[in-house]
Amino acid sequence: MSIVSEVSDSTKTRTRGADKRRQLMAAAARVLHQQGVERTTIADIAHAAGVPVGNVYYYFKTKDALVQAALAEHSGHLAELTGELDKLPSPLERLKALVGLWVGQRDVAARYGCPTGTLAVELDKRAEGGMDLEAGRVIRLLLDWVERQFRELGLSDPDNLALTLVGAYQGMSLLANALRDPEIMTREGSRLIRWLDSLPDDGTGHRNS
Amino acid sequence: MSIVSEVSDSTKTRTRGADKRRQLMAAAARVLHQQGVERTTIADIAHAAGVPVGNVYYYFKTKDALVQAALAEHSGHLAELTGELDKLPSPLERLKALVGLWVGQRDVAARYGCPTGTLAVELDKRAEGGMDLEAGRVIRLLLDWVERQFRELGLSDPDNLALTLVGAYQGMSLLANALRDPEIMTREGSRLIRWLDSLPDDGTGHRNS
């Protein structure tokens, strides 16, 4: 009995610990997005995660570690998202669906901005150690995925096109947030869809211009 | 003598006071842009302005007042800038010159982002009192000026076009900053110039499509 119960306890404990860790990560991503890095205290995150305040340091040694955890969370969410989009048959549909997702998030964008974009702005100022580029790395992931779609479409300068599309997203998110106007997302989103539809495409998935 | 010297002293004092106030405003705009609102202390601004730390509160009652002063500074700088651009003969030249100015600032944008844009992101989180939209108001000024140019060009939906142009600027600034790559400003800037040149224009300043 002792061995069995020990193993069981150990497993249970490890599971619980991992759960709390994940809860803290999710809470960090959520609260840091809404309140910003500097205005958010460890206590805020602990409360949001339903974890006792003093216990946080067992899972994350510093506040910066929590910020990195939030970034990992965003990174994971992005991977999930592109994973879903990849199931769509054509690159053009995938890109248009991505824009649709952005517009679908217009209310949260107008209230808090793009999670990764605002985090990038804040971390640039935070600038202690060399973790300023961590947010940039997540944005790079999105940039690279978008570039891949443009390349599959056979378009020239897929990297510039990706810059334009992701830049438009960051720009419209920032404006929607600064002016507290979700309609900006809708209007710019429609334009981006039209723009994507207007791009040269011979229907075979290979470039024609 | 007493009256004359008193008036003179008073004038001198007022002038000196106004100077220090302006020095503090300029320093606030500069330092808040570089370090961010939350990471900047009153002492930082005082040092940058060459004003004794404890003296700051004579000119600005709170830190928020200094932030607003920095915003006023940006607003003034924008007015100066558009004032210069307004001297150019055609709206199209004015818009292209604006893009040129943005690209000219690529290094500071890649290092610290757009002064007003990053401030808007930070103030959105700060959100105490109702001063969250103050930065939005400055962005609105730019948006309105750009919209006026598009309207003079006789284009339809000048407000949407303004949103697209200013959004592109905010987006490329954020990406350049997040990835620490000034080249992004150059590449997107070139595209924007080409886009502006491609817009329908009958040469009379009135719409043609």
Add this chain to the structure above:
DNA sequence: GTCTATATACAGATAGAC
């Protein structure tokens, strides 16, 4: 108007009991 010293408050992090 100028500046020093300090009150107040709070957040990040740690020690150590359980």
Add this chain to the structure above:
DNA sequence: GTCTATCTGTATATAGAC
């Protein structure tokens, strides 16, 4: 592994001397 109490540092803001 969990949690409480607390140390320490630092920033805003104020009181009051000059």
